[in-house]
Amino acid sequence: MHTRAKGNIAEERGCDYLRNKGFRIIDRNVYNRFGEIDIIALSPDSVLHFVEVKSAQNYEQAVNNITPAKLQKLNRAIQTYLQQKKLNFDYCIDALIVTDEAVEYIENITF
Structure with a gap:
């Protein structure tokens, strides 16, 4: 299976996971000159979550x-996305780690 196809499957599993937690998926695979945002979701408490999906064997x-x-x-x-869409939401950056065995959600990752 190609890397992109694996990524699509991982993102779909991630979206299912978020929906089951009460999130509403706003957008997926948003590209701009700086890169790609895998998933943009709104949490039940109206916080915008920008989710990086990573899949691997472990x-x-x-x-x-x-x-x-x-x-x-x-x-x-x-x-760039927030400026283009003229959005003013509280937001955070999260990660979804997708392996064959599980989906793990890490909220509010920092750098």
């Missing part, structure tokens, strides 16, 4: 793919 491998440089690009992409 948790450590997936987490190690979230680098400071990746988070910096993601933050610039988020700022």
Whole structure:
């Protein structure tokens, strides 16, 4: 299976996970000049969550793919998205780690 196809499956599992937690999916695979935002979701308490989805064979491998440089690009992409959409929401950056065995949600990751 190709990497993109695996990524799509992981993102779909991530969206299902978030929906089951009461989130509303606002957008997916948003591209701008700074990079891609995998999932944008609104939580039940009206906080906008920008979610980076990482899949791998194990948790450590997936987490190690979230680098400071990746988070910096993601933050610039988020700022551009908020400006373009003229949104004024509280927001945070989260990660969804998807392995064959589980989906793990890490809220409010920092760099």
